[in-house]
Amino acid sequence: MKNNKIEFVKLAGDLATFKVSDVAALSKELRKGIRLFELEPSISKRQRKYIHALIGDLGDVTGYETSYEKAILKKDLKQSFCEDTETPLFSLSDVSKEIAGQFIEYLIETCLREGIAPTDKLVWQTVDVDRQVWWCLKYRYCTVCHSKQNLQINHEDTVGIGNDRHHIDHRGHRLECLCARHHAEFHNVGAVQFYNKYHFHGILLDTEQVIEIGLMSQKQCDQFDELYKQEALRNESNGDQPT
Incomplete structure (x- = not known):
């Protein structure tokens, strides 16, 4: 059911009706005795808007200016994200909301690393x-x-x-x-x-x-850690009790 597109139809009390794109795949799961499925919400319009805005920002500063060039950039960024996070390749048309959120965070950090702050200020609200x-x-x-x-x-x-x-x-x-x-x-x-x-x-x-x-530096951290260690030993030898 993971790659089976599910479209909501109606809700009546606690019964929900959905339309699935691959009935045969669903039937196969049912024949195995599987009766419980987890629904994963798809990417929202706002998330898709943020992704395109961030890719646009990156394209403007890295020389990917035309629509064709930005499409190439989008493909490359998705590929890099998937490789870095071990995520299967996905389409922005139906990727899950969770992965879309992770991709947005990846794009924000990529922008910052390239020396630009995202132009859409609302995109920051997607990050803790x-x-x-x-x-x-x-x-x-x-x-x-x-x-x-x-x-x-x-x-x-x-x-x-x-x-x-x-x-x-x-x-x-x-x-x-x-x-x-x-x-x-x-x-x-x-x-x-x-x-x-x-x-x-x-x-x-x-x-x-x-x-x-x-x-x-590592040396400075080590020096402070040694000071703390010596102080703890002095307190212990003086009979001080930790508070």
Whole structure:
């Protein structure tokens, strides 16, 4: 039933009527004694719109300008997505809603990696907030306005006066990438008002992530980890109990 197209006809109480494209395939399943099937919703018009908009954005900056060239680009992007995610090749006419959503996320990240923010702002609503914050940190965009100018890494948890910002364990702070204007706004209004206005918090990064985006080196992470280990040993030898 996986490749059998199912079209809804009507609903009466708890009984739904569907039209299937391959009756023979359904009959074969029924003869096997199978009576329960899972329905998977197909791609929505909005998802299809986002996909074409994102491919259009990529085409505009990579030299695929004509409709024919963008059709080639779409084919190549689908192929790359399927290879990277081990997903069978699909058609945008009837692909599942879930795979369409995954493909949209793949296209958004591809756009960001190519140095462009998607022109359709609503497309961001298809991605969870923490992933948006991570992508903006990774590819260096302002998380609010998606500018690539005058960017700064904001520590949502106060670093503290007198601390050396060049010698700090970034793994212990919620981070977000902001342009100078929105970074100044954050410090002017405070974290609570900033969140209430823009609806995102910074995120905690692990060792692999801070190294990946160039905030810390492996050596720096190892040095901090050694300090924490020594501190824990001192506390243990002094009889301190963990809180």
